[in-house]
Amino acid sequence: MTANLNFNNVKPIFLKELRSYFNSAVAYVVIVVFLLIVGWFFTSDLFLMDVASLRMMFEIIPAVFLFVIPAITMRLVSEEKKSGTIELLTTKPLMDAEIIAGKFLAAWALVGIALLPTLLYYITVAVLGSIDNGPVIGGYVGLLLMAGVYVAIGLFASSLTENQVVAFIIGFVFVFALYMLDKILFYLPGWLASAVEFLGIDYHLSNISRGVIDTRDVIYFISALIFSLYLSVLSLQRRSW
Amino acid sequence: MAITVRNLTKLYGDEKAVDNISFEVKSGEILGFLGPNGAGKTTTMKIITCYMPPTSGTVTVDDLNIADHSLAVRRKIGYLPELNPLYLDMNVVEYLEYAAQLHGMEKARINHQLKEMIEVCGLHDVRHKDIGELSKGYRQRVGLAQAMIHDPDVLILDEPTSGLDPNQIIEIRNLIRHLGRAKTVILSTHILPEVQATCDRVVIIHEGKIVADGTPNQLQQDFQGSEVLTIELKASASNPMEELFPKIKSHHEVLSADYQPIGDGMHRITVKLNQGNDIREKIFRQAVAEGWVLLEMHRKVTSLEEVFHKLTVTPADDSRKAMETQTL
Numbered sequence: 001m002t003a004n005l006n007f008n009n010v011k012p013i014f015l016k017e018l019r020s021y022f023n024s025a026v027a028y029v030v031i032v033v034f035l036l037i038v039g040w041f042f043t044s045d046l047f048l049m050d051v052a053s054l055r056m057m058f059e060i061i062p063a064v065f066l067f068v069i070p071a072i073t074m075r076l077v078s079e080e081k082k083s084g085t086i087e088l089l090t091t092k093p094l095m096d097a098e099i100i101a102g103k104f105l106a107a108w109a110l111v112g113i114a115l116l117p118t119l120l121y122y123i124t125v126a127v128l129g130s131i132d133n134g135p136v137i138g139g140y141v142g143l144l145l146m147a148g149v150y151v152a153i154g155l156f157a158s159s160l161t162e163n164q165v166v167a168f169i170i171g172f173v174f175v176f177a178l179y180m181l182d183k184i185l186f187y188l189p190g191w192l193a194s195a196v197e198f199l200g201i202d203y204h205l206s207n208i209s210r211g212v213i214d215t216r217d218v219i220y221f222i223s224a225l226i227f228s229l230y231l232s233v234l235s236l237q238r239r240s241w
Numbered sequence: 242m243a244i245t246v247r248n249l250t251k252l253y254g255d256e257k258a259v260d261n262i263s264f265e266v267k268s269g270e271i272l273g274f275l276g277p278n279g280a281g282k283t284t285t286m287k288i289i290t291c292y293m294p295p296t297s298g299t300v301t302v303d304d305l306n307i308a309d310h311s312l313a314v315r316r317k318i319g320y321l322p323e324l325n326p327l328y329l330d331m332n333v334v335e336y337l338e339y340a341a342q343l344h345g346m347e348k349a350r351i352n353h354q355l356k357e358m359i360e361v362c363g364l365h366d367v368r369h370k371d372i373g374e375l376s377k378g379y380r381q382r383v384g385l386a387q388a389m390i391h392d393p394d395v396l397i398l399d400e401p402t403s404g405l406d407p408n409q410i411i412e413i414r415n416l417i418r419h420l421g422r423a424k425t426v427i428l429s430t431h432i433l434p435e436v437q438a439t440c441d442r443v444v445i446i447h448e449g450k451i452v453a454d455g456t457p458n459q460l461q462q463d464f465q466g467s468e469v470l471t472i473e474l475k476a477s478a479s480n481p482m483e484e485l486f487p488k489i490k491s492h493h494e495v496l497s498a499d500y501q502p503i504g505d506g507m508h509r510i511t512v513k514l515n516q517g518n519d520i521r522e523k524i525f526r527q528a529v530a531e532g533w534v535l536l537e538m539h540r541k542v543t544s545l546e547e548v549f550h551k552l553t554v555t556p557a558d559d560s561r562k563a564m565e566t567q568t569l
Binding site for chain 2: 006008009011012013016020023024083084085087088089090091092093094095
């Protein structure tokens with residue numbers, strides 16, 4: 001199914017979705033929310049504790065992702081279902097996987113763009129003191145991979161319904177569950193704990209954030225991402241009724 | 242680019258939306274798909290355009306089966322879905338470009354076709370406006386332009402004139418006529434004059450089944466029972482009604498006849514005839530020969546509207562309607 005995607009078909013969808021983020025207020029709201037929240041924690045560290053560090057930033061962004069990303073993805077498919085434009089899109093000579101890929105890449109790119117201004121904080125820290133670049137690179141790679149998984153899940157949620165609010169709530173519940181998995185280990189029997197820990201997304205993020213990019217973690221992110229996209233394609237194809 | 246539909250059935254749960262229908266559209270033909278709301282027109286069109294698969298049966302477009310060559314079929318088809326969905330936040334040019342790109346067209350061809358569509362569909366004045374700001378008539382033109390941006394051989398238009406005012410309806414109809422000349426067109430409607438004005442052939446569908454298939458004229462003839470001729474004459478002393486009436490009644494085509502005075506010596510004669518018989522010329526020559534004062538002559542044939550009504554209103558429908566009005 002994903003074997004012969006034609007990028008020439010993905011590109012117009014990607015560009016159209018990205019453009020519509022910037023034509024509506026969505027893109028700017030997301031960027032500002034990121035800057036404000038991250039800026040708040042960063043500067044409070046800087047002035048109150050006299051510490052120039054990005055540690056706080058990398059800890060807070062995954063939590064911000066939890067509600068920002070479902071908000072970014074909620075309209076991707078549901079709006080087209082509601083307005084009926086899904087019928088235009090799916091009767092064009094495109095594979096359903098190409099439609100999903102275009103929409104996924106657009107939302108992922110928006111998250112990437114929203115992360116860009118946070119480099120300002122990195123520069124600040126680098127200027128004020130010495131910084132270990134390994135964890136910073138690992139942190140950004142981890143955040144991007146995590147965002148990819150969240151976007152894919154949000155896109156799947158959006159493909160389930162024609163109601164954007166419902167899509168947001170479903171998406172939020174899914175990503176929140178994934179985020180919380182490795183925080184409930186305390187309540188689980190030991191034999192189950194390690195398996196559940198491996199499924200939790202934050203566990204893998206913290207591995208990568210230490211600056212050690214392990215294939216097991218990368219494989220986790222990539223497979224979670226592809227699995228969610230696969231479900232989205234199935235859900236889009238399920239229009240036989 | 243002929244389209245062949247064979248034994249097509251579509252179930253929604255237990256409900257049969259389309260029930261084993263077969264028909265053909267010849268290359269270059271404009272086919273009117275006629276039926277009351279919920280008859281299965283839209284479902285059939287959604288299957289032909291590869292939006293959803295049939296439960297059973299086959300559709301071929303230009304000898305390509307939609308199940309095996311879905312992408313190739315979609316390349317050949319221009320589709321205007323029901324209710325004409327559009328991206329309201331895009332402007333006209335952006336939207337048409339997007340539609341063209343999704344068809345994998347090259348830049349030079351997109352620019353050429355874009356110019357052509359804006360010209361043909363009369364979109365020049367609104368081309369930089371957001372679609373959300375446009376009137377319904379303009380939106381419909383944008384929808385048609387979108388369906389034809391890749392110059393498809395087949396056009397499938399689901400209720401292209403619904404919700405338009407009479408002037409806009411005429412405009413869109415002319416546009417379809419004009420654009421459909423070199424294409425195979427299927428258009429659905431529940432408005433009868435539309436079919437008579439635009440289509441070469443009509444398929445009437447009711448409760449998922451085809452109930453009639455033919456040219457508009459054919460259908461009128463097939464489904465008319467007896468036809469009625471109304472004649473108004475002025476009787477005079479030399480030509481009293483008592484003498485005149487038997488002469489008209491004696492034509493062998495006449496099934497029955499009757500007359501009534503309408504004052505001032507004028508009479509209205511109602512003549513029932515076997516279907517397809519036209520005795521107007523005979524009556525006229527008779528009137529001239531006998532010196533009758535012929536005031537009016539009017540032949541009433543079954544209209545397509547009556548054909549449609551006959552075919553699509555079952556007794557069950559009437560009782561259902563009665564129930565609906567009761568609950569209202």
